[in-house]
Amino acid sequence: MSIASSSSAAPAVAAAALNWAGRLWFAVAVFGQAAFIGFILAYYGVRTATGNFAGWNDKPLIDGYVEGDPMGNVVFAAHVLLASVVTLGGLMQLIPVLRRRWPGLHRWTGRVFIVIALFMALSGMWLSLVRGTSLSPVSDAALLINAVLILIFAGLAWREALKRRFDQHRRWAMRTFMVVSGVWFLRVGLMGWVVVNRGPVGMNDTLSGPADIVLTFGSYLIPLAVLELYFAAQHSRHGAVRAAMATLLLLASAYTAAGVFGTIAFMWGPYL
Ligand code: HEM
Numbered sequence: 348m349s350i351a352s353s354s355s356a357a358p359a360v361a362a363a364a365l366n367w368a369g370r371l372w373f374a375v376a377v378f379g380q381a382a383f384i385g386f387i388l389a390y391y392g393v394r395t396a397t398g399n400f401a402g403w404n405d406k407p408l409i410d411g412y413v414e415g416d417p418m419g420n421v422v423f424a425a426h427v428l429l430a431s432v433v434t435l436g437g438l439m440q441l442i443p444v445l446r447r448r449w450p451g452l453h454r455w456t457g458r459v460f461i462v463i464a465l466f467m468a469l470s471g472m473w474l475s476l477v478r479g480t481s482l483s484p485v486s487d488a489a490l491l492i493n494a495v496l497i498l499i500f501a502g503l504a505w506r507e508a509l510k511r512r513f514d515q516h517r518r519w520a521m522r523t524f525m526v527v528s529g530v531w532f533l534r535v536g537l538m539g540w541v542v543v544n545r546g547p548v549g550m551n552d553t554l555s556g557p558a559d560i561v562l563t564f565g566s567y568l569i570p571l572a573v574l575e576l577y578f579a580a581q582h583s584r585h586g587a588v589r590a591a592m593a594t595l596l597l598l599a600s601a602y603t604a605a606g607v608f609g610t611i612a613f614m615w616g617p618y619l
Pocket of ligand 1: 387407408409410411426427430431433434464467468470471472474475480481490491493494526527528529530531
């Protein structure tokens, strides 16, 4: 192969590497989010369906089921059970083959996803601010910012779809996916940190250790930053930029896989 042809092939190789690294990360995320959905249904779903509401507290929670607080318990139940629906809806929206083959389904799951995402943010704010479920001021602040971002991004994704500006819609929809997944990223981020460091370095029980603070705000700010870099790399004409982004996504996939393993092994598995 001549030098000229190998150098002209390099950008295409970098573009393919970026594409495959993106798919790899998404495949790991699909597996990890499916485990999250499975846990919610097997733990909260089964206990709620059998009327064992007090059983929500079989695992460590801040409040969960509180005797004599019917309103708080109903909002908590709706919040945790709809968490499985919003997570499934977000995944379905991002799977290209579903979008291409069944555009009508994409529109309906999109509407359901956005309405439930808005409910998740509002019910989460209600649990924090009205019910008073709180771990520490830092983690409360991080969650409230997450809620506000869900409200703004979901609204923008919807608006762009209505205005038929599909490139902008795709961007806002992916940003919405990242912030709606913030709670999942938080668990994966915390457990990934524990797995990588072989212990809870810089962490404490109220999520206010130095590593906790980075990971609670990072649970949506880091995925959003990586997403913006991904958009920029997709539009870059430089093979080196795409290759660097592909490498970053490989590292992100490895960390996410470690975190998914940690959530299943330490956070959810022991309570099923
Ligand atoms: C769409 C994103 C969200 C999902 C998927 C989600 C999911 C969950 C899940 C699964 C639980 C049960 C806790 C557990 O088993 O560990 C939970 C509880 C809770 N969530 Fe969310 N949540 C989301 C957004 C939010 C937001 C934005 C806030 C705050 C503003 C929030 C506040 C809470 C609170 C206060 C609890 C109760 C914790 C306890 O009593 O221990 N959530 N959420």
